Amino acid sequence: MRLLEDKILKEGIPLSDSVLKVDSFINHQVDPTVMKEIGKVLADHYRDKGITKVFTIEASGIAPALCTAQELGVPLVILKKQTSKTLSSDVLQTNITSFTKGTSYELTLSRKYISPDDNILVIDDFLANGEAASGAAKLIEAGGGRVEGIAILIEKSFQKGRNRLNEAGYKVTSLARISHLAKGVIEFCEADI
Amino acid sequence: MRLLEDKILKEGIPLSDSVLKVDSFINHQVDPTVMKEIGKVLADHYRDKGITKVFTIEASGIAPALCTAQELGVPLVILKKQTSKTLSSDVLQTNITSFTKGTSYELTLSRKYISPDDNILVIDDFLANGEAASGAAKLIEAGGGRVEGIAILIEKSFQKGRNRLNEAGYKVTSLARISHLAKGVIEFCEADI
Numbered sequence: 001m002r003l004l005e006d007k008i009l010k011e012g013i014p015l016s017d018s019v020l021k022v023d024s025f026i027n028h029q030v031d032p033t034v035m036k037e038i039g040k041v042l043a044d045h046y047r048d049k050g051i052t053k054v055f056t057i058e059a060s061g062i063a064p065a066l067c068t069a070q071e072l073g074v075p076l077v078i079l080k081k082q083t084s085k086t087l088s089s090d091v092l093q094t095n096i097t098s099f100t101k102g103t104s105y106e107l108t109l110s111r112k113y114i115s116p117d118d119n120i121l122v123i124d125d126f127l128a129n130g131e132a133a134s135g136a137a138k139l140i141e142a143g144g145g146r147v148e149g150i151a152i153l154i155e156k157s158f159q160k161g162r163n164r165l166n167e168a169g170y171k172v173t174s175l176a177r178i179s180h181l182a183k184g185v186i187e188f189c190e191a192d193i
Numbered sequence: 194m195r196l197l198e199d200k201i202l203k204e205g206i207p208l209s210d211s212v213l214k215v216d217s218f219i220n221h222q223v224d225p226t227v228m229k230e231i232g233k234v235l236a237d238h239y240r241d242k243g244i245t246k247v248f249t250i251e252a253s254g255i256a257p258a259l260c261t262a263q264e265l266g267v268p269l270v271i272l273k274k275q276t277s278k279t280l281s282s283d284v285l286q287t288n289i290t291s292f293t294k295g296t297s298y299e300l301t302l303s304r305k306y307i308s309p310d311d312n313i314l315v316i317d318d319f320l321a322n323g324e325a326a327s328g329a330a331k332l333i334e335a336g337g338g339r340v341e342g343i344a345i346l347i348e349k350s351f352q353k354g355r356n357r358l359n360e361a362g363y364k365v366t367s368l369a370r371i372s373h374l375a376k377g378v379i380e381f382c383e384a385d386i
Contacts, residue, residue: 029306030269032262059252059271063259070225077222078252113222 001175001193003037004153008176014186018128018156020178026125026153027060038175039067042123042151045173045193046072049148052118053077055140057107057132064153065123072121077113079136081105092142096135099128107135114143127152127174130161137170149173156181157189194368194386196230197346201369207379211321211349213371219318219346223256231368232260235316235344238366238386239265242341245311246270248333250300250325257346258316265314270306272329274298285335289328292321300328307336320345320367323354330363342366349374350382 013021025031042064051072056065057079069076085093085106092114093106114120122136127150137147147170155162155174158181162172172192179189206214218224235257244265249258250272262269278286278299285307286299307313315329320343330340340363348355348367351374355365365385372382 023303024305028271028273028303030259030262030271032259032266032269035259036263059255062252062255063269066223066225066228066256066259069223070229073225075222076225076256078220080221110216110221112217 001038001041001191003034004176005188005191007031007034008154008178009186012186014181014184017182018159020154020156020181020186022125022154026063030063032063035063035067038064038153039069039071041175041193042068042121042173043071046121046149046151049121050119051121051148053113053120055079055120055122055136057081057124057136060125061123064125068121068123068151075113077109079139080108082108092139094135094138094142096131098131107132107139109139109143111143114140114145116144118143118145119148120145121148122150123152124150125153127155127161127165127172128159130164133161133165133170134168137165137168151175154178194231194234194384196227197369198381198384200224200227201347201371202379205379207374207377210375211352213347213349213374213379215318215347219256220253225256228256228260231257231346232262232264234368234386235261235314235366236264239314239342239344242314243312244314244341246306246313248272248313248315248329250274250317250329253318254316257318261314261316261344268306270302272332273301275301285332287328287331287335289324291324300325300332302332302336304336307333307338309337311336311338312341313338314341315343316345317343318346320348320354320358320365321352323357326354326358326363327361330358330361344368347371 054069149171152174180187247262342364345367350370373380
């Protein structure tokens, strides 16, 4: 997606060979116009796929996921990051360890918001090693739902997330794919849309 | 706002005299149509006030705040809840203790996203004792900005948040105001819009 690549080149700050800061339009300040366009592009791509709900992981995925859900006319479900296991049969949980951030949490979904009738589009801001997206897919399937696809704003293509998700049978659609990152350097390879 | 009150009566679960669960359309699953309407109503209310940015607190305020920012054509800033103090002069922080949730965190704002030219609309999902909203206002003012108003989806009017914010000089606009809450009981008083 050209608009997103241009925005990344203009405002993204490549801090190291693994960290790209996009605080000015995705993670801290959010550009509503860019999010609306992302929502339109993703909705167009998935419009004929029978999506019943859009899922995302709090907090940075909420804005693009909401815009996509609005365009598709389906509910959004925000998977919660909880610090501890919930002792209740009403929720599904899976432990996620983020190698990128060095954190660990229980990704949490209430059983009320997933059913065997659901065909889900998962949306997240970044794809690195794929822990969060894999966890989301695991919860959806534990609730009987189907994962139609995983859509990503910014994929770090030099990390193993996409391969790992593809090998597990998931289709990944990334709006921007970074092939090489270094302090002061951002290089793209061809995006999916 | 009649639409929101109706939705609360239909789907909200009053668990006790202080806890209202709105997981089905605000906090876990999000209803994009309701959020869009909230965005329109809030944007109409603040359209002639010279709002430069909408601020919210992660994560449940993001959806209505993004929709309002989209309608007003201004950026959204998401204040972060960090677990520890950041040792950097680039960020503003204030400690928030939520009596409702029994949690404590450092509400965090990068100085890059606030300036003396800013006139801010703060949006949050709930107002109870006003700790989060007061903290947001404090950060905005520490960065030289002005708080035009604080807009709330659901105010627990029987708690002290509104009075506390009014006494500190802030205008509060609530879309639904709950005067009485008990297990199985929700009563409204007149909302601001």
